[in-house]
Amino acid sequence: MPVSTYLGSQLVDLCSVLLLLCCFAIVAQRRLSACVDLFALQSAFLAATAALVAFLTGHRHIYFAAALTIVIKVIVLPRILRKVIERLNVSRELGMNVNIPAGLLICGVLVIVAFFITQPIIPLGYLLTRDSLAIALAIILIGFFTMIARQKAITQMVGFLVMENGVFLGATAAAYGMPLIVELGVFFDVLVAGLIVGIYTHRLQDAFDSVDTSTLTVLKE
Amino acid sequence: MSTLLTILLASYLLGGLLPLCVPGRPHLQNLLAHGCAAGAGVVGIALGLAGLLAADPLTGSFSSNIPYLTFAFRLDPLAAFFVLTISLVGLAASIYALGYVGEFSGRVSLTLLGSLLNGFLLSMTLVVLADNGFFFLILWEAMSLLSYVLVVTEHEKPGVREAGLFYLIMTHVGTAFIILTFLIFFQETGSFSFDSFRHPDQRLPEGLRSIAFFTALIGFGAKAGIVPLHVWLPYAHPAAPSHVSALMSGVMIKTAIYALIRVYFDFLDGEFPWWWGFTVLVIGAVSALLGVMYALMEHDLKSLLAYHSVENIGIILLGIGAGMIFHTYGLHELAALGLLAGLYHTINHAAFKALLFLGAGALQFATHTRNIEEYGGLLRRMPWTGAFFLIGAVSIAALPPTNGFVSEWLVFQSLFLSFQLPTLFLKLILPIAAAMLALTGALALACFAKAFGMSFLAQPRSSHARHATEVPVSMRIGMGLLAGACVVLGLAPMLVVPLLDRITGPLTGVAISSKVLALDGWVVAPVTVEFSSISTPVLAALLVGAGALGLLFARMMGKPLRARYYKTWGCGLNLTPRMEYTATGFAQPIKQVFETIYQPTVKLETEFLEQSKYFIKHQRFEFHIEPLFEKYLYTPVVTFLLAIADRLRIIQAGSLHLYLTYIFVTLVLLLLWAG
Numbered sequence: 088m089p090v091s092t093y094l095g096s097q098l099v100d101l102c103s104v105l106l107l108l109c110c111f112a113i114v115a116q117r118r119l120s121a122c123v124d125l126f127a128l129q130s131a132f133l134a135a136t137a138a139l140v141a142f143l144t145g146h147r148h149i150y151f152a153a154a155l156t157i158v159i160k161v162i163v164l165p166r167i168l169r170k171v172i173e174r175l176n177v178s179r180e181l182g183m184n185v186n187i188p189a190g191l192l193i194c195g196v197l198v199i200v201a202f203f204i205t206q207p208i209i210p211l212g213y214l215l216t217r218d219s220l221a222i223a224l225a226i227i228l229i230g231f232f233t234m235i236a237r238q239k240a241i242t243q244m245v246g247f248l249v250m251e252n253g254v255f256l257g258a259t260a261a262a263y264g265m266p267l268i269v270e271l272g273v274f275f276d277v278l279v280a281g282l283i284v285g286i287y288t289h290r291l292q293d294a295f296d297s298v299d300t301s302t303l304t305v306l307k308e
Numbered sequence: 309m310s311t312l313l314t315i316l317l318a319s320y321l322l323g324g325l326l327p328l329c330v331p332g333r334p335h336l337q338n339l340l341a342h343g344c345a346a347g348a349g350v351v352g353i354a355l356g357l358a359g360l361l362a363a364d365p366l367t368g369s370f371s372s373n374i375p376y377l378t379f380a381f382r383l384d385p386l387a388a389f390f391v392l393t394i395s396l397v398g399l400a401a402s403i404y405a406l407g408y409v410g411e412f413s414g415r416v417s418l419t420l421l422g423s424l425l426n427g428f429l430l431s432m433t434l435v436v437l438a439d440n441g442f443f444f445l446i447l448w449e450a451m452s453l454l455s456y457v458l459v460v461t462e463h464e465k466p467g468v469r470e471a472g473l474f475y476l477i478m479t480h481v482g483t484a485f486i487i488l489t490f491l492i493f494f495q496e497t498g499s500f501s502f503d504s505f506r507h508p509d510q511r512l513p514e515g516l517r518s519i520a521f522f523t524a525l526i527g528f529g530a531k532a533g534i535v536p537l538h539v540w541l542p543y544a545h546p547a548a549p550s551h552v553s554a555l556m557s558g559v560m561i562k563t564a565i566y567a568l569i570r571v572y573f574d575f576l577d578g579e580f581p582w583w584w585g586f587t588v589l590v591i592g593a594v595s596a597l598l599g600v601m602y603a604l605m606e607h608d609l610k611s612l613l614a615y616h617s618v619e620n621i622g623i624i625l626l627g628i629g630a631g632m633i634f635h636t637y638g639l640h641e642l643a644a645l646g647l648l649a650g651l652y653h654t655i656n657h658a659a660f661k662a663l664l665f666l667g668a669g670a671l672q673f674a675t676h677t678r679n680i681e682e683y684g685g686l687l688r689r690m691p692w693t694g695a696f697f698l699i700g701a702v703s704i705a706a707l708p709p710t711n712g713f714v715s716e717w718l719v720f721q722s723l724f725l726s727f728q729l730p731t732l733f734l735k736l737i738l739p740i741a742a743a744m745l746a747l748t749g750a751l752a753l754a755c756f757a758k759a760f761g762m763s764f765l766a767q768p769r770s771s772h773a774r775h776a777t778e779v780p781v782s783m784r785i786g787m788g789l790l791a792g793a794c795v796v797l798g799l800a801p802m803l804v805v806p807l808l809d810r811i812t813g814p815l816t817g818v819a820i821s822s823k824v825l826a827l828d829g830w831v832v833a834p835v836t837v838e839f840s841s842i843s844t845p846v847l848a849a850l851l852v853g854a855g856a857l858g859l860l861f862a863r864m865m866g867k868p869l870r871a872r873y874y875k876t877w878g879c880g881l882n883l884t885p886r887m888e889y890t891a892t893g894f895a896q897p898i899k900q901v902f903e904t905i906y907q908p909t910v911k912l913e914t915e916f917l918e919q920s921k922y923f924i925k926h927q928r929f930e931f932h933i934e935p936l937f938e939k940y941l942y943t944p945v946v947t948f949l950l951a952i953a954d955r956l957r958i959i960q961a962g963s964l965h966l967y968l969t970y971i972f973v974t975l976v977l978l979l980l981w982a983g
Contacts, residue, residue, distance in 0.1 A: 184965055197976075204979045228976065235968045243964075304962040 095143040096218070099260075102136035103219040106256060107198070110229040110249060114190050114236070117180050122245050123168045130160035133252050136219075140259055148267045149259065155274050156255070164248065164281045168241060171285050175292050177239065182299070185236040194229050201225035219260035226253030238299045240291055244284040251277055309366045309383065312355040316395075316433065319348035323426035327419045334418050338409060341422025345402035345429055352395025352433065359388025360807045367439065374442075376500045382439035385811040386574075390436040390559075390566045393655050396793060397558040397662045398429045401551040404666050404786025407779065408551055411673050416461050421549070428454040428555065435563050441490040441500035448486065451563070452479040452531075455556055459548040471543035478540040482530030486567075489523040492516055493575065505575045517576055521584050524571045525591075532564035534625065535595040536937045538618040542602075545617070546610035546678060550669020551786075553610060557617045558662030562654055565624055572632065573647070573815040582734065585632030592629050593741045596622030600751040601905060604758070604898055605933050607680045607891050609668045612759060613661065616704060619748060620657040624650045626741060627719045630726070633734060635816060641823065641835050642725055644816040648808045648824070649718035655804075656711040656797055660703035663790035667697035670783055671763065674776040680762045680891045682772055687764035689776045694764045696787040701756040703794045706749050709848035711797035714832065717842060720745060721834030754898065762891040769885045799845050801825070801832045892931070899933070907934035 109129035116122050134156040141149035172178070185193065201224040209217050230253055233246030251273070258265045265273075291297070323344025327337035359366065362383075369380035383391070405425065409418050431451040438444040456479070460472035490500065496512050497504040512520070530537040541561075545553045572580070599618030606612035631646025670693045671686065672678055687694040703710040706717075723745065726738030768774040778784075797804060802825050809821035823835045833841035863869065876883060899908055908931055915926040959970075 200976060200980065204982075224979075228972075231968070231972050231975070235965050235972055238965070300964045 092143075095139070098139055099136060099143070100218050100222075102132055102139060103222040103256060103260070105132045106136070106252065107222050107225055107229075110226055110233075111191065111194060113245060113249065114194050114229065114233060115187055117187070119172050119178055119180060119239065119241055120169060122242055123165050123172070126168075126245050126248055127161050127165040129249065129252055130156055133256060134161065136256065137259055137264070140263060144263055146263050148270075149264045151267060152255075152264055152270045155270070159274050159278055160248070160252070163278065167281050167285055168244065171241060171288055175241075175288060177241075180237055180239050180242055182238055183236055184238060190232070190236050193232060197228040197232060198225040201228055217260060219256055223253050223257030223260050226250070226256060229253075240284060240288040240300055243300065244281065244288075247280065247284075248277065309355065309358050309362060310368070312351055312358060313366070313381075313383070313437075316348050316351045316355055317430065319344045319351060320426045320430035320433070323348065324423045324430065327423045331419070334413065337419050337422060338406060341419075341426060342402040342406045342409075345405075345422075345426050346399050348426075348429065349395045349399025349402060352391055352398065355383075356388045356390075356392025356395060357807075359383045359391065360385050360810055362388075369439070376494075377442040377446075378440050378501065379443055380439040380501060381434070381437040382502070383437060385814070386566065386569060387436045389651065389655070389808070389811055390562065391433055393562060393658045394429065394432050394436070394559045396655075397555060397658050397790070400662060400666065400786045400789040400793075401425075401554050401558075402429075402786075403789065404554075404669070404783050405551040407782035408549070408669055408673060410780075412461065412549065415464070421458070421461060424454055424458055425552070425555075428458060428552070432555075432560060432563055436566050439502045441494065441502065441505065443500075444502075445483070445487060445490065448563075449483060451560065452476075452483065455548075455552070455560060458552040459544050459556075461549050461552070462547070465547075468547040471540075471547035475540045475544035478530055478537065482527045482537070485523045485527030485530070487527075489520050489527055489571065492520045492523070502570075502575075512576075518581070518584075520576065521572070521580075524568060525587070528564040528567045528571075529591070532561050532568070532621045532625075533595075533618050534591050534621060535598050535618065536941055538595065538599065539935075539937055539942060541614040541617055542606070542611045545614035545665075546608055550610070550665055550672060553613075553669070554662035554665035557614065557665055558658040561617060561621060562658060565621070565628075565650075565654055569628065569647070569651075569815070572628075573635075577815070580632055580636050582633060582636045582731070585629050585634075585636055586734070586737065587629075588625050588632055589629030589737070589741055592622045592625030592627075593744045594622070595619065596626065596748040597744050597751075598905075600748050600755060601898075601902060602933075604751060604755045604895050605906060608678045609671065609680055609683075609759065609763070610665065610678050612680075612755065613664050613668060616664075616752070616755070617657075617661060619752065620653065620661065620704070623716060623719060623745065623748070624653045624657065626650075626745060627653060627715075627722060630719070630722045630738065630741075631816070633726075633729070633738070634722075637729055639728055640816050640818045641820050642722060642728065644809075644812040644818055644820045645718065645725070645824065645835050646722040647812045647816060648805070648820070649715055649722050651808050651811060652718060652801075652804065653712075653715035656703065656715045656794070659790050659793040659797060660700045660710075660712060663696060663700035663787055663794060664704065666783070666787045666790065667693055667700060670779045670787065671697075671776075673779050673783070675770075675772040677770070677772050680759065682770035683763040684769040684773050684885060684888065685765070685767045686773060686776055689768075689773075690764075690778045692784045693779060693787065696784075696791045697764070698760060699791040699794055701760045703798070705753040705756045707753070708842075709798050709844040709851065711794050714798055714801050714842075714844055716745070716749060718832070718834065721840060725834060725836075725839065751898070758891055758894045762889075762894065766888045767883065767885045769888065769890075799848060801844065802830065805832070905936070907936070908932070909934070 106129055109125050109132065113122050113125045116125060134153045137149050137153035137156060141147065141153060202221045205221040205224055209220060227250050230246045230250030233249060234243045237243060237246065264270065291300070323341050326340040326344065330336050330340070365382050365384035367380070367382045369378050371378050402425065409421060412418065412421065428451065431447050431454055435444065435447045435451055438447055456472055456476050459475055460468055462468050463472070493505045494500055496516065497508045526537070533541045545557055548556060596619050599615050599622055603612045603615035603619065606615060627646050627650030631643045631650065634643035634646055668678070670690070671683065674690060675683065699710070703712040706712040720742055723738045723742035726735055729735050729738070805824050806821045809819055813819045820835055824832060826833050826841060830845060831841045831843040833839070899906055911930040913928040914924055917923040917925050
C-alpha cells in the first residue's frame with residue numbers, strides 16, 4: 088500500500104472517530120442548545136470526511152454532497168432547531184429515560200457491538216474508507232439510542248439527524264457515497280423532517296404545555 | 309369471440325375511466341358510466357352465448373414478470389354461462405341505475421359510484437374467465453374490495469359502515485381459505501395454472517383432496533352465503549345501493565358457485581367419496597330452510613331478500629350436491645341432471661333476485677323507506693313496479709309457469725331419483741332433503757305473499773307510501789328486462805336446457821339434453837320420461853285457458869256482467885290503514901310454529917289512563933328473534949379474539965420511546981444474528 092493511500096486512510100479514520108466522539112458528547116450533554124451545536128460540529132466533521140474522501144478518490148460528486156452537508160446540516164437545520172428552542176423556552180433536558188452515566192456505558196457497548204458485527208465484513212472491503220463502516224454503524228446505533236433515551240422532541244430530532252449522519256458516513260465508507268440523485272433525495276427528506284419536527288414540537292407545546300413526548304401516552308384509547 | 313371479449317373488457321374499462329375525464333358534468337358522467345356498462349352487458353350476453361355454442365374453449369394468456377403469475381383466461385362453456393348471467397344482470401342493473409342514482413345525488417359522488425360499478429362488473433367477468441390461480445385470486449380480491457366500497461356508498465350512515473366492515477372481514481376469511489385451496493394444488497403441481505390443477509402429473513393424495521374440498525367449501529361458501537357463513541348477507545345487501553345489491557345477490561355470490569363447480573368437477577374430478585356430495589347436500593338443505601325461515605321474520609324488504617339469497621344458494625347446492633352423490637356412484641346421467649338443475653336455478657335466481665332487489669330499490673326510491681310495515685297500497689301508485697315485482701315474487705316462490713318453478717322442479721326430481729342409489733342411507737337422506745326443499749318452497753310462498761301483499765295491496769300505512777309515485781322510465785326498463793328474462797327462462801326450457809347441457813356434458817361425461825327434453829322440447833323430464841314430466845308452456849296455456857274458460861262460462865251462464873263501483877264493505881266503519889293485516893301479524897303463525905328456532909322475545913307494554921284501567925293510553929309492542937348463529941357462533945369467537953387482542957395491548961403502551969426501543973432491540977438482535 089503506498090504511503091499516500093495509507094495516510095489518506097488514516098485521515099479518514101481520524102475524521103470518523105471525531106464524528107463518533109461528537110456522538111458521545113451529545114449523549115453526555117443536557118443543554119439542548121449545546122446538543123444542537125454538537126450536531127452542527129459533527130456535520131462539519133462529516134463534510135470534512137466527505138471532502139477528504141472526494142480528494143483521495145477523485146469522485147467529484149462527493150464534493151457536492153459535502154457542500155450540501157455544510158449548507159443543510161451545519162447551517163440550516165441547526166438554525167431551525169435553535170429557533171424552536173428559543174420559541175419554546177426550554178433549555179435543559181431534565182428528566183431522562185436513561186441517566187447520563189448509564190447512557191454513556193450503553194453507548195460504549197453499542198460501539199463494541201458495531202465493531203463486532205462489522206468484523207467479518209471489513210476485511211472483504213478494498214476501499215480505503217472501509218474501517219469507517221464500523222464507526223458509521225456505531226453512530227447509527229447511538230443516534231437511535233439517543234432517540235430512546237431522551238424525552239424532549241428536539242433531542243429526538245437531534246438523535247434522528249445523528250443517525251442520518253451515520254448513514255451518510257456508512258454510504259461514503261462502503262461505496263464512496265450513494266449516487267448523487269439519492270443523496271439529493273436524502274437531503275431533502277432530512278430538511279422536510281426538520282421542518283415537520285419544528286411544527287410538531289410547536290403543536291405538542293400547544294396541546295400539552297410541554298415538548299415531552301412521554302405525554303403522548305395519553306393519546307392511547 | 310376474441311373480438312367480443314376485447315369489446316367487452318374495453319367497454320367496462322371505458323365505463324370506469326370516462327366519467328373521471330368529464331368532471332363537473334354529472335348527467336354526462338351518469339350516461340357514460342352506465343351506458344358503457346349496458347353496452348358491455350349486451351356484448352357479454354353475445355359472448356356468453358357464443359362461448360356456450362363454441363366447439364372449443366377460447367383461451368389466451370399474457371405472461372408477467374411476477375413468478376407464477378400469468379394473465380391467462382379461458383372461456384369454456386361453464387365460464388361462458390356465468391359471463392352470460394353476469395352480463396344479463398349487469399345490463400339490467402346499469403339501465404336501472406341511470407335513473408336510480410339520482411336518489412344519491414348530492415350525498416355521494418356519482419362519478420365514483422358509476423365508475424366503481426364498471427370496475428365491479430369487470431372484475432366479476434374476469435373472475436370467471438381467469439385460468440390461473442394467482443390471477444384468479446387477484447381478481448377475486450378486486451371483486452371483494454370493489455363490492456365493499458360499493459356497499460359503503462352511503463358511509464355517512466353508521467349502520468352502513470359496520471355492515472361494510474362485517475362483509476369485509478367475512479369475505480377475507482373466505483379468501484384465506486381459497487388461498488389455502490390453491491396452495492394445496494400448487495404444492496402438488498408446482499404451478500398456479502388451472503391446466504396443471506386440472507391434469508396434475510400424479511393424482512393428489514386422498515387426504516389432501518378432502519382438505520381441498522373443505523377449504524374450497526368454506527372459502528367459496530363464505531362468499532356464497534351458506535349457513536353458517538351467511539351472516540354478512542342480511543347486513544351488506546341492504547346497506548348497498550339497490551342496483552349494487554342486485555348485482556351482489558344476483559351474480560356476485562354466484563361466482564362462488566362457479567368456483568365450487570370448477571374446483572369439484574374440474575380440478576378434483578374423478579371419484580369423490582360419497583360424503584362430499586352428502587356434505588354439500590346437507591349444507592344446501594339447511595341453508596335453504598333457515599334462509600327462508602329468517603326471511604319470513606324480516607320486515608326490512610332488502611334484508612328479507614338477502615335471506616332469500618341464502619335460501620336460493622341452498623337450493624342450488626341441493627342440485628349440485630345431488631349431482632355429486634350420483635357422480636360418486638357412477639350414475640352419470642343423474643349427476644348431469646342434478647348439476648343442470650343447480651345451474652338452471654343459478655341463472656333463474658340471478659334473474660328474479662336481481663329483479664326483486666331492483667323492485668325493492670324502486671320502492672325505496674319512491675317511499676324512502678325499506679320497512680314493509682310502512683308500505684301498502686302501492687300497486688295503484690306504482691303499477692309497473694308492482695307488476696314486475698309480482699313476476700319476481702311468483703318466480704322466487706316457484707309457482708308455475710315461471711322460471712323458478714322449472715329449476716326447482718328439476719332439483720326435486722333429481723332428489724327423488726335417489727331410489728337408484730345403491731346405499732340405503734342415501735336413499736333415505738335425499739328424500740328428506742326433498743321434503744326440506746318442499747317446506748322451503750311453501751315458506752317462500754308465504755314470505756312473498758307477505759312481501760307483495762303488505763307492500764302493494766290495501767291502503768297505504770304511512771305518508772311515505774301515500775305520496776309515492778311511479779319510478780323513472782329507465783328503472784322500469786331495467787326491471788322489465790329481468791321480468792322478461794324470468795318469463796322466457798320459465799316458458800322456454802327447450803332453449804335453456806341444450807345450452808346448459810353443453811356445460812354439464814364435459815363435466816359429467818354424458819349429454820342428457822335429448823332425454824330431459826321430450827316431445828321436441830315441449831316437455832321437461834328428469835332423464836326418464838316415464839318417471840315424471842312437466843311442460844311449462846302447456847301449464848301456462850292451461851292457466852290462461854282455465855281463466856278464459858271460467859270467464860266465458862260466467863258470460864254464458866250468468867247474467868250480463870255489469871261493473872258496479874262501491875266502497876269496500878267495512879262493517880259500517882270507515883276503512884283505515886290501522887285495520888289492515890300487518891306484516892308482523894302475517895308472520896305470527898309461522899313464528900309460533902317454529903318457536904324453538906326463532907326463540908322470539910315479545911314485549912308488550914301497556915300504559916293505562918290514570919282514571920280507569922279499562923282505557924289504554926299507549927301500547928308498545930316489540931318483538932325480535934334471536935340471531936342464533938351470531939349469538940352462539942360469532943359472538944364467542946369475537947369475544948375470544950378481543951380477549952387475546954387485549955392481552956397483546958400490553959405491548960402497545962402508546963409510548964413513543966417504547967416503540968423506538970422495540971425497533972432498536974430488533975435491529976441490534978438482527979444485526980447480531982446476521983453477523
